[in-house]
Amino acid sequence: MDDDHETKVHALADGEEHERAVSDAWEMRQRVFARLIHLEDYARMAMEKAVRILRAYFVDHRNRAPRHGTLHGLMLVGNFADTRKPIRFGREIMLFEIWAFVDHEAYKGLDRYWGRAQAVLKSELVRAVEVELSVFTLGEAERFPLDRPWLAKRYETGIVLYDTAMDPPRNSEAQAAHDRIAAAVSGLEKPQRAAFRRYRARGFDPRQLYGTLDRNMARAHMHLAEAFGALLAKVGDEPRDRCLRAYLGNHPRHNLDLFHRPCDFDLILAVIFYRRAVDRVGMMVEAHARDRPSQVVNAAAYATEFALKILLLRAGYSDDWNRDHIGVDLERALEEAQMIGLPPPSEELARLIPPLSRYRREGRTPEHADAAIEIMPPAEVVETVATLLADIGRMTGFAGLPGEQLP
Structure with a gap:
């Protein structure tokens, strides 16, 4: 009897863990899409797949020292990160530049880890899309403004594709921040709540926003602005610890717990x-x-x-x-x-x-x-x-x- 009970408990726990993993994967997929709203669907799907592949290949499987560190973030940089330029496919291959940030020197420069990921990307992505991957430690990123200002400029204009401080699966602190936002959203008035939820799922796409909000783009913007004003007042505007842009201070445009992109x-x-x-x-x-x-x-x-x-x-x-x-x-x-x-x-x-x-x-x-x-x-x-x-x-x-x- 005890064995049956224990088996049921384990099965229930496994089921909850699987359900949470599916939910996290879906949320992460939507967040990547929403951050890349300036790209065509074809390119957005390719980038979402690239994020999944890179996150899988940067997992540290060692259970004892010396561990190789943890992936803390992925960022799209370069021309395709410029949200003012709608990107469309042409005859030439689209080369996306992705930067990965890790918290241990052992990851940096080792082909055994990220070189293998680069090879998998090349084989898994469509022929019209290629990814150029660079790996930095978190310490290097913090020194960009002083040591390599040309990289600091690209870093500041990049789009965060994944950040362990805010994206699923979350640690307890990040989950608490996420739950606080979710609770605040539930208290918004209906137009603001609808605008915010549509934004989180589809990004800052006016067609998606005003499609369900009076079919008026300006009023959709207004509802969304009111939603963010109310949420910032309730949850604060400080960036999460270990956020890729935490050094920039607490200006709300850098709080990607709320905004998909600073712009x-x-x-x-x-x-x-x-x-x-x-x-x-x-x-x-x-x-x-x-x-x-x-x-x-x-x-x-x-x-x-x-x-x-x-x-x-x-x-x-x-x-x-x-x-x-x-x-x-x-x-x-x-x-x-x-x-x-x-x-x-x-x-x-x-x-x-x-x-x-x-x-x-x-x-x-x-x-x-x-x-x-x-x-x-x-x-x-x-x-x-x-x-x-x-x-x-x-x-x-x-x-x-x-x-x-x-x-």
């Missing part, structure tokens, strides 16, 4: 900026109605900054880059926006931008507000900035979205 944060931030700009335009109109010119200038400066950065974020400029290279320099923001397609500014906007930029850069003082009003009366300021935002709303498809403060 997804910037695309979502664009719709947030649009709604903030809508609010600022409303404040500007109200301030003018109450004859408060300094408040008109203040709201106009913020609305203009948000409006111009919307285009930059949508074009692939990161929020980090905007902070470091533009800051609150509205003249520089206008120049960059024109480089990516904004039509030449109207005569009124060209006159208004310099004093607004000085107002933002030099402390938003009453003197700088007065200087802006001397150049352009409040009524014209209102019309000029409102026209700029309306133009950008049409260019982005965001026109008609409510401000953040509106129901």
Whole structure:
């Protein structure tokens, strides 16, 4: 009887373990697909298969010292990691560059381990796809910015295909973080919950998002932005320990527990900026109605900054880059926006931008507000900035979205 009971217990445990393994494999497959949304399905399937093969061949089977270490991450780098360039098959072979990160020197440079994986990739992948594999230790990656800055740039623009700190199968700490996110998602309102779940399964694909959300792409972006705002408030924005990009700090764009790719944060931030700009335009109109010119200038400066950065974020400029290279320099923001397609500014906007930029850069003082009003009366300021935002709303498809403060 005891033997039968023990057999049933083992069978139940084995069944639960198998079910968990199947669930983990499916989640990992979906996460790889979602991170590579800029690739065609054919290439995405090839990369997902490559991730499965590499994870299998980097398993350390030794049960006693000296152990050879653990695979901590896989990253796609190079041209195919540029999400701004939709990739399509042509006549030439597609060569994908994958970097593997391990925590022990014994793995690095040994053909016995990763050379065999490279050979299996060559035989298992379709003929039109090849993978070039490089292996680094975690210590090397941490020294990239100082020792090899050319690699640091590729590292920062790469796409994480697998990270043991966040992807299944998870350790207890990573699983706790995942469960915390899942619990927070269940508390979202229906449109936000649906947008987030569709994003996790399909990536930042507007066609997939708006297909079930009012068939309106801009509102789908809005629901997703609201979901991430609520989740970041509940679960925090610190990266997990041993995350490949943990050294970059706690900026939410690097928190891949929530975002599949850092650039997804910037695309979502664009719709947030649009709604903030809508609010600022409303404040500007109200301030003018109450004859408060300094408040008109203040709201106009913020609305203009948000409006111009919307285009930059949508074009692939990161929020980090905007902070470091533009800051609150509205003249520089206008120049960059024109480089990516904004039509030449109207005569009124060209006159208004310099004093607004000085107002933002030099402390938003009453003197700088007065200087802006001397150049352009409040009524014209209102019309000029409102026209700029309306133009950008049409260019982005965001026109008609409510401000953040509106129901």
